Amino acid sequence: MEQFTTVVGALNVSFLLNLKLFAITLLGAIPLGLVISFGSMCRFTPLRWLTRTVVWIIRGTPLMLQLYIIFFIPGMMLESGSPWPAGSSGRFLAASIMFIINYACYFSEIYRGGIQGVPVGQQEAGLVLGLTRRQIFFKVTLLQMVKRIVPPMGNEFITLVKDTSLANVISVQEIIWAGKAFFKTSHGYSGLMWPIFFTGVYFLAFSGVLTLLFDRLEKKLDYFK
Amino acid sequence: MSLLEVKGIEKRFGDTEVLKDISFSLEEGKALAIIGSSGSGKTTLLRCLNFLEKPDAGTISVRGKCIFDAADPATQRENEVRQKRLHFGLVFQSFNLFPQYTALENVTLAGKLRQDKSQWSAIERQGMELLERMGLGDRSGHYPHQLSGGQQQRVAIARALALQPDVLCFDEPTSALDPELTGEVLKVIRSLAEQDTTMIIVTHEMAFARDVADEVIFMDGGVIVEQGSAKEVIEHPAQERTRQFLARYAES
Numbered sequence: 001m002e003q004f005t006t007v008v009g010a011l012n013v014s015f016l017l018n019l020k021l022f023a024i025t026l027l028g029a030i031p032l033g034l035v036i037s038f039g040s041m042c043r044f045t046p047l048r049w050l051t052r053t054v055v056w057i058i059r060g061t062p063l064m065l066q067l068y069i070i071f072f073i074p075g076m077m078l079e080s081g082s083p084w085p086a087g088s089s090g091r092f093l094a095a096s097i098m099f100i101i102n103y104a105c106y107f108s109e110i111y112r113g114g115i116q117g118v119p120v121g122q123q124e125a126g127l128v129l130g131l132t133r134r135q136i137f138f139k140v141t142l143l144q145m146v147k148r149i150v151p152p153m154g155n156e157f158i159t160l161v162k163d164t165s166l167a168n169v170i171s172v173q174e175i176i177w178a179g180k181a182f183f184k185t186s187h188g189y190s191g192l193m194w195p196i197f198f199t200g201v202y203f204l205a206f207s208g209v210l211t212l213l214f215d216r217l218e219k220k221l222d223y224f225k
Numbered sequence: 226m227s228l229l230e231v232k233g234i235e236k237r238f239g240d241t242e243v244l245k246d247i248s249f250s251l252e253e254g255k256a257l258a259i260i261g262s263s264g265s266g267k268t269t270l271l272r273c274l275n276f277l278e279k280p281d282a283g284t285i286s287v288r289g290k291c292i293f294d295a296a297d298p299a300t301q302r303e304n305e306v307r308q309k310r311l312h313f314g315l316v317f318q319s320f321n322l323f324p325q326y327t328a329l330e331n332v333t334l335a336g337k338l339r340q341d342k343s344q345w346s347a348i349e350r351q352g353m354e355l356l357e358r359m360g361l362g363d364r365s366g367h368y369p370h371q372l373s374g375g376q377q378q379r380v381a382i383a384r385a386l387a388l389q390p391d392v393l394c395f396d397e398p399t400s401a402l403d404p405e406l407t408g409e410v411l412k413v414i415r416s417l418a419e420q421d422t423t424m425i426i427v428t429h430e431m432a433f434a435r436d437v438a439d440e441v442i443f444m445d446g447g448v449i450v451e452q453g454s455a456k457e458v459i460e461h462p463a464q465e466r467t468r469q470f471l472a473r474y475a476e477s
């Protein structure tokens with residue numbers, strides 16, 4: 001029993017780090033994604049191509065690789081050494097930035113689909129009624145766009161929950177890291193396999209909550225088609 | 226003086242000339258039907274009147290005042306265009322109702338955005354009256370997806386009427402409807418004509434055009450081939466192209 005509470009205590013603390021990374025990523029990537037989606041629909045061709053190339057690279061390579069690159073490469077290239085603050089805060093900062101960029105690229109494609117999925121007839125109907133472009137966006141298109149992006153965003157949120165564990169590749173001490181530690185030696189115990197499997201419960205519980213929330217949101221938007 | 230005067234409208238998309246020298250006028254309280262085969266430029270003409278397309282040449286005047294002149298950029302400023310649009314209403318082939326709003330909200334949205342809150346109850350009362358005129362008094366709280374195509378199109382007509390346009394334009398208002406639903410929409414348009422609403426109706430319903438419209442324009446290949454009183458043009462067309470077009474219709 002004592003063993004169990006120690007392990008759960010350690011996992012709780014480290015899972016907070018996963019949650020923090022989750023929240024920070026959303027806070028940054030939701031607005032940044034909108035900016036990127038506007039870039040990828042921009043009428044100025046060079047900017048559109050640049051944005052789409054960046055999105056392609058980010059979506060086309062593993063997040064794990066991107067974490068290695070953002071954390072280690074600057075230190076190798078710069079004479080002054082790694083630009084990241086020393087210790088765990090530097091690792092967390094690097095992970096946060098990479099997660100935000102990575103997820104913003106995924107979100108931007110979802111937003112683009114949502115915006116382009118609203119029929120042009122909606123905008124034209126608004127124009128003919130003498131509405132301004134602003135009024136059309138906020139009063140006509142926005143909610144239809146939100147309705148379209150809720151299901152794919154739900155998928156991304158759940159993927160993000162699980163992806164936060166990737167931060168352990170640059171030694172961010174998130175939950176899987178903590179579980180693994182018991183396998184080696186930690187808090188006076190060693191050779192415990194079960195904490196690693198037990199971390200799955202945390203992920204399951206959290207993605208379960210997210211699924212419920214998104215189901216409710218979808219139902220809320222079900223009143224129109 | 227004519228309510229609407231259109232002169233020398235031209236419109237190109239890239240290399241294709243879609244409208245060539247379109248001129249006509251319309252008296253207040255009259256209904257004008259535009260007929261013509263697919264691709265003849267009917268929709269494009271309505272879109273030009275509603276400022277959804279910018280003509281390459283020509284002028285549009287309402288009550289003697291020029292509201293658009295292709296040669297004069299001063300008539301094309303975005304803010305003014307938004308005001309001038311309100312001379313015209315447009316009912317789309319595919320309704321284009323706002324799905325997240327009820328029938329009544331669709332009708333009142335634009336009015337409410339233009340007026341302050343003190344006017345809202347008057348706007349809602351007027352919206353309800355319009356829906357009742359469309360035979361939809363009991364459907365005001367329904368969302369578009371809960372309405373049949375014919376009901377949706379009648380809401381769209383009420384929405385266009387709510388801003389009291391000088392000229393109400395219809396682009397094939399019944400083409401997207403099942404045959405058994407066209408009647409209810411045509412009936413509404415007919416009653417609008419009886420109340421002397423000034424209208425331009427693009428339609429493939431020849432009998433309807435003959436009975437309801439005062440004037441008919443036959444378009445082909447972007448030009449007006451023939452125009453005149455509805456009975457004349459449809460029953461005794463003067464041009465060979467009009468005759469051929471109408472004969473094809475009579476067959477099918």
Ligand SMILES: Nc1ncnc2c1ncn2[C@@H]1O[C@H](COP(=O)(O)OP(=O)(O)OP(=O)(O)O)[C@@H](O)[C@H]1O
Pocket residue numbers: 238243261262263264265266267268269270
């Ligand atoms: N945005 C556009 N870009 C390029 N060509 C266009 C565009 N809109 C219309 N056209 C062309 O202009 C011509 C006239 O089209 P329009 O839709 O006005 O015809 P219509 O008389 O309304 O036909 P229908 O009876 O099928 O509705 C067609 O050849 C069409 O392909």
Ligand SMILES: [Mg+2]
Pocket residue numbers: 267268269396397
């Ligand atoms: Mg058309």
